[in-house]
Amino acid sequence: MALELRHFRYFVAVAEEGHITRAAERLGMQQPPLSQRIRFIEDELGAQLFLRRARGVELTQAGRAFLETARSMLSQYEGAYETVRRAARGQTGRLCVGATPTSAFHPIVPLAIRSFRDEFPQVNLTLEERLPVELIRGLQEKNIDVAFLRAETFVEAELSVKPLLAEPMIVALPTGHKLACGNGAIALRDLARDAFIVYARQTGPAFFEATIAACRDAGFSPTLGQEAPRVTSALNLVAAGLGVCVVPASVRRMAMEGIVYHPLKGSGQLKAPINIVSRRGDSAAVVRNFLNSIRRAKGTLADPQ
Structure with missing residues (x-):
């Protein structure tokens, strides 16, 4: 022996x-x-x-x-x-978190990551900003573990989608717009003659579809302006005076010269949801720990809605 x-x-x-x-x-x-x-x-x-x-x-x-x-x-x-x-226990290892370009602006994303890093400093965490279809593919291929996505539903049975919060939509106007003065709320119908800049229409159509539906509810079919692949490029088009753009309220954190943001009147139904998407049945402790960090982060927000 x-x-x-x-x-x-x-x-x-x-x-x-x-x-x-x-x-x-x-x-x-x-x-x-x-x-x-x-x-x-x-x-x-x-x-x-x-x-x-x-x-x-x-x-x-x-x-x-x-x-x-x-x-x-x-x-x-x-x-x-x-x-x-x-x-x-999920105290070591790696974790890849994904976020769409607009959800990355919401404070819950950096807050959840900071909370997780404070509790689990030995986990190698990376943040990937990608379009929705790229995030879904990354989840399926196990290159991404958890993602913040705006779309509310997915057909992929292997993915778990849990609603996190919803924030109001606002409108970005060029500073030369006749309604740009002040900071009061604007009714969508007052923008009926403007061109609406749309973004990520093919890769993440949730905002496009919600905006079109809200405009029709307001009594008009919007004139579509130039399409942009991401919200940042859409805002550059707004700053250039090529139209207006409806964006989630948290996007106002990105101050850009030539743009002003206004809330929308009567836009109770025009919301920008954020959902947490992960692989269904993923038993990795590091993923469970991050999901717990997200829940704690939501609880610390003064007004998550």
């Missing part, structure tokens, strides 16, 4: 105590079995590890060399054991 990890523990205990009886008490076993195991270790190694004295035992030169090796073996084992335990 080859040496096992327990044999290293037996040897180290005897070496540190310098006495087999005291070592046996430390290990919670009887002295005779421990003496037998020490002899077995010496037989396996073909070397005498201890000199037996009247008042205990003393390490031989071979014993001192083996003590260093035994301690190193135990330390490596305990380190590996703790590493596995920490990974199982």
Whole structure:
């Protein structure tokens, strides 16, 4: 029988105590079995590890060399054991969080990430800003673990979609617009003659569809202006005076020269939801921990709605 990890523990205990009886008490076993195991270790190694004295035992030169090796073996084992335990608790590892270009502006995203990083500093967390279709693909291919998405429903059965919050939509106007003065609310119908800049129409149609529906409810079909791939490029078009754009309220955090933001009157139904999307049945502790961080972050927001 080859040496096992327990044999290293037996040897180290005897070496540190310098006495087999005291070592046996430390290990919670009887002295005779421990003496037998020490002899077995010496037989396996073909070397005498201890000199037996009247008042205990003393390490031989071979014993001192083996003590260093035994301690190193135990330390490596305990380190590996703790590493596995920490990974199982989600305290180490990696986590990739995705966010759409507009959801990344909402304060809950950096707040949740900061809360998670404070609690789990040894997890390698990365944030990816991508379009909705890219995030969904990343979740399916397991390149992304959790995503903040605006779309409310997905057909992918393997994905879990949980509503997080909804924020009001506002309108971005060029500073030269006749309604740009002040900071009062604007009715959608007052924008009926303006061109509406739309963004991510194909890759994330939720806002486009919601805006068109709200305009029709207000009594007009909007004139569509130039399309932009992302909200930032849409706002650049607004700043250039090429139209107006309906955006989530949190986008106002991105101040741009040439743009003013106004709330919308009577836009109770025109909301920008944020949903948390993850793989259904994902048992990774690091993912569960991040979802908990999101819930805590939502609870700290003064007005998450």
